[in-house]
Amino acid sequence: MPNAGLKTIIALSFVLAVGFLLVILSCALYKEYYPLLVVATYVLAPLPNWICGRWANPDDFVESSGNAVLDLGRFCTGFLVVMGIALPVLLAHSNIIEVPAMIMCIVGGLLIYGTIISFGMSFQEEQEF
Amino acid sequence: DTMEEGRLWKFGKPAWLNSVWARNAGVYGAGALFSLAFYVLIDAAVWSHSPLNMSDVHVTFIDWLPFIFSSLGMLIINSVEKARLSADSFSYSGSGVAWKARVVLFLGFAALAGGMAGGVVVFVLKFAVHQVAWPMMGMGVENIVANGLVGLSSVVLWVSQNMEDEYSYNLAL
Numbered sequence: 001m002p003n004a005g006l007k008t009i010i011a012l013s014f015v016l017a018v019g020f021l022l023v024i025l026s027c028a029l030y031k032e033y034y035p036l037l038v039v040a041t042y043v044l045a046p047l048p049n050w051i052c053g054r055w056a057n058p059d060d061f062v063e064s065s066g067n068a069v070l071d072l073g074r075f076c077t078g079f080l081v082v083m084g085i086a087l088p089v090l091l092a093h094s095n096i097i098e099v100p101a102m103i104m105c106i107v108g109g110l111l112i113y114g115t116i117i118s119f120g121m122s123f124q125e126e127q128e129f
Numbered sequence: 130d131t132m133e134e135g136r137l138w139k140f141g142k143p144a145w146l147n148s149v150w151a152r153n154a155g156v157y158g159a160g161a162l163f164s165l166a167f168y169v170l171i172d173a174a175v176w177s178h179s180p181l182n183m184s185d186v187h188v189t190f191i192d193w194l195p196f197i198f199s200s201l202g203m204l205i206i207n208s209v210e211k212a213r214l215s216a217d218s219f220s221y222s223g224s225g226v227a228w229k230a231r232v233v234l235f236l237g238f239a240a241l242a243g244g245m246a247g248g249v250v251v252f253v254l255k256f257a258v259h260q261v262a263w264p265m266m267g268m269g270v271e272n273i274v275a276n277g278l279v280g281l282s283s284v285v286l287w288v289s290q291n292m293e294d295e296y297s298y299n300l301a302l
Contacts, residue, residue, distance in 0.1 A: 093172055095179060
């Protein structure tokens with residue numbers, strides 16, 4: 001999607017709003033505000049890739065240390081994405097939150113993360129130049 | 130190419146296995162597996178102090194020790210530059226880098242294997258011997274599962290870092 005336009009922005013913001021709605025509902029309906037951590041997780045998830053992409057020197061074709069830094073970023077991203085799913089499951093397993101709250105929280109979190117990722121993919125071309 | 134002539138097995142590696150895509154997916158997967166291991170152990174700790182745990186068996190620092198060791202081993206193993214392992218066979222490398230790399234790698238694998246064995250030790254000594262009833266037994270099983278997942282994660286990370294075809298990787302970057 002190189003020419004992502006107004007429709008994409010509207011659709012993505014709508015999905016983001018639905019994601020936040022689900023997460024906040026999963027907290028407020030049951031008066032237990034731990035699921036909000038999932039939002040923080042998914043907002044943080046793309047950060048390691050971004051930081052390590054800046055840190056690794058893309059002009060460096062000889063040393064492989066740049067690849068190692070990029071790999072570290074990917075590893076941390078994988079860690080954070082699974083954390084967003086594992087955290088509600090963990091809370092539900094210990095009866096801290098209800099199972100419906102867990103389901104709403106996971107679905108909402110995945111919608112938020114999907115929005116962030118597809119926003120980054122849609123507007124990559126415009127960002128780089 | 131020359132690698133194809135020297136191969137032993139009838140079935141060659143599929144082409145997608147060497148691609149940048151598979152390599153990156155492996156690294157993401159390793160992070161995901163490590164996260165799963167960490168949260169399985171956190172789950173045991175949280176469950177242990179929740180009202181659901183009706184016994185007086187609790188997750189303490191002892192239960193975390195094997196995980197700390199296996200994570201340390203994973204960190205060491207994947208910090209070593211694999212290209213240095215065979216460095217002594219080349220003429221341009223001096224000062225025994227390969228020897229050092231082998232010692233450090235050995236320590237890393239020892240820590241990883243020790244952590245995995247430690248998970249079993251904690252399970253046996255703290256849960257199996259005392260014949261803890263089932264929902265509580267889950268905390269010991271989760272310890273074994275967590276350490277196994279750390280081992281699996283480091284295998285995935287090792288394999289995906291070794292499958293890189295550096296030239297194509299750099300071009301695709």
